[in-house]
Amino acid sequence: METIIPSTASALSSLLEADFKTQWRNRRSVILVLLVPVIILVSWKGIIDKMGGAFALSTCITIGLTAIGLMGYSNAIARDRDKGVFQRLRVTPVPTWSIMISRLIVQLAMIMLLTLFIFVVGYEYDKITLSPAGYALTFAVSFIGGAVYLGLGQMIVGLVKNAETVNSTTRLVYFVFIMVGMFGDLGVLGVGLKKIIHWSPYGTVKAVLSSSMQPGSWNMDTTMALVATLLYAFIFSFLGIKWFRWSSQ
Amino acid sequence: MNDHPGSSILLVKGLNVSYGSFHAVHDVSFEVKAGEIFGLLGPNGAGKTSTLSAVEGLLKPQSGMITVAGYDTRTKPLHARANMGVQLQSTSFQPELTLTEIIKLYAGVHGIKLTAAKLQNILTDIKLEESATKKFGQLSGGQQQRVSLVIATIHNPTLVLMDEPTSGLDPQSRRQLWERIETMREEGHGIVLTTHSMEEAEAVCDRIAIIDHGRVITINTPQALIDLHRNDPNVVSVSRKGKITLEDVFIGLTGRTVRA
Numbered sequence: 001m002e003t004i005i006p007s008t009a010s011a012l013s014s015l016l017e018a019d020f021k022t023q024w025r026n027r028r029s030v031i032l033v034l035l036v037p038v039i040i041l042v043s044w045k046g047i048i049d050k051m052g053g054a055f056a057l058s059t060c061i062t063i064g065l066t067a068i069g070l071m072g073y074s075n076a077i078a079r080d081r082d083k084g085v086f087q088r089l090r091v092t093p094v095p096t097w098s099i100m101i102s103r104l105i106v107q108l109a110m111i112m113l114l115t116l117f118i119f120v121v122g123y124e125y126d127k128i129t130l131s132p133a134g135y136a137l138t139f140a141v142s143f144i145g146g147a148v149y150l151g152l153g154q155m156i157v158g159l160v161k162n163a164e165t166v167n168s169t170t171r172l173v174y175f176v177f178i179m180v181g182m183f184g185d186l187g188v189l190g191v192g193l194k195k196i197i198h199w200s201p202y203g204t205v206k207a208v209l210s211s212s213m214q215p216g217s218w219n220m221d222t223t224m225a226l227v228a229t230l231l232y233a234f235i236f237s238f239l240g241i242k243w244f245r246w247s248s249q
Numbered sequence: 250m251n252d253h254p255g256s257s258i259l260l261v262k263g264l265n266v267s268y269g270s271f272h273a274v275h276d277v278s279f280e281v282k283a284g285e286i287f288g289l290l291g292p293n294g295a296g297k298t299s300t301l302s303a304v305e306g307l308l309k310p311q312s313g314m315i316t317v318a319g320y321d322t323r324t325k326p327l328h329a330r331a332n333m334g335v336q337l338q339s340t341s342f343q344p345e346l347t348l349t350e351i352i353k354l355y356a357g358v359h360g361i362k363l364t365a366a367k368l369q370n371i372l373t374d375i376k377l378e379e380s381a382t383k384k385f386g387q388l389s390g391g392q393q394q395r396v397s398l399v400i401a402t403i404h405n406p407t408l409v410l411m412d413e414p415t416s417g418l419d420p421q422s423r424r425q426l427w428e429r430i431e432t433m434r435e436e437g438h439g440i441v442l443t444t445h446s447m448e449e450a451e452a453v454c455d456r457i458a459i460i461d462h463g464r465v466i467t468i469n470t471p472q473a474l475i476d477l478h479r480n481d482p483n484v485v486s487v488s489r490k491g492k493i494t495l496e497d498v499f500i501g502l503t504g505r506t507v508r509a
Binding site for chain 2: 006010017083084087092
């Protein structure tokens with residue numbers, strides 16, 4: 001009997017179709033990812049001129065990226081692992097990496113959607129505009145920033161087996177990131193903490209995003225922040241992949 | 250199915266599986282032929298699921314050799330998996346997908362293009378044509394089991410592995426599943442199933458391996474097992490009806506102690 005091994009492209013296309021449909025039917029979680037940054041953007045309308053459009057947009061994108069990695073991706077992975085969805089896919093003739101790549105492509109699409117959405121709301125509501133180079137660079141950097149939080153989400157799923165515990169852990173980390181990150185960055189929590197936050201995954205992503213919106217403002221500090229962002233993404237992803245188990249049993 | 254009846258489609262040789270310091274499967278060997286239903290019987294924690302998981306490629310054995318349709322699962326994992334259909338003990342699919350979408354997904358990952366007519370035939374065959382747009386979680390236990398089986402066999406695999414396929418099913422659904430399993434045997438598939446039901450094993454299995462503490466105790470046809478152990482004092486002592494049954498043989502060989 002002839003053995004049929006599907007081409008990776010055709011298997012990936014089937015996985016992608018299913019994963020995009022799953023994401024589309026989870027519209028509530030998509031809305032939640034977009035809602036918090038939009039609320040912040042709208043509530044800052046009166047002080048945008050004072051803090052600068054790049055500061056506002058980069059803060060909102062960073063918070064959105066945190067939500068995608070911590071609330072969306074990690075919880076979906078933990079749930080499917082708990083339900084045995086991955087085990088079912090792993091006994092089919094597709095390379096296991098393609099199962100994860102398909103999930104990640106969906107998250108990259110979410111990152112694009114988030115960035116675009118923030119740009120549109122920023123323009124429509126606060127009249128914030130960037131140069132074409134600023135828009136292009138911000139899109140590219142938002143993928144790098146997204147990798148940090150997807151890696152962090154992967155690390156949490158690797159460390160914690162139970163889906164409910166993953167859910168509560170990621171909510172807590174998300175809350176800490178946006179509260180401490182945003183308020184600390186504004187200087188409300190003191191100078192010492194502001195410095196720590198500047199070099200935290202929140203601060204470095206936000207700094208690189210902010211500079212990419214105004215390419216002329218890119219300096220040595222931004223380059224260092226980019227290096228730190230890449231390092232965070234690498235370390236989180238490495239540990240997340242190393243610790244990850246396909247089954248929660 | 251083109252495989253010759255009687256040709257070997259699964260070969261497990263000297264299989265050893267450990268979880269840390271716990272040795273779950275000790276030197277297990279058996280062979281399954283085309284057109285044969287092979288039952289793996291054992292108490293809870295005996296090593297049945299670990300053995301199946303090693304065959305399925307879900308866990309890496311410490312040593313031993315497994316070939317499926319002639320393909321070594323270590324060196325040709327994708328070829329081996331392409332030749333096997335798996336029904337897991339607790340199968341679940343993405344809860345957001347409809348029945349049609351789930352079937353299309355698994356056809357796609359097996360490299361099969363499904364036409365609308367073919368899809369309709371599948372749904373009609375499992376009597377779920379009116380549930381095409383339902384989600385997996387909205388189906389009854391029996392319906393879910395039929396979907397799991399159709400997905401496991403969508404690519405017409407040489408070998409079908411089923412982990413406790415009738416667990417939780419009502420008698421009607423169980424009978425229906427037995428009939429489907431027997432039809433697959435007639436079509437030349439080799440089938441390996443684990444079960445706790447001696448009635449099921451006796452009714453459908455051509456050969457049975459009793460496994461305990463990770464070791465195969467005995468392999469034979471259900472009737473031969475009864476005949477062979479009829480006078481075993483352990484078996485006679487647990488017999489309740491004056492007549493030796495497969496359950497008596499099983500309890501006699503694996504002990505009366507309830508396993509966690």
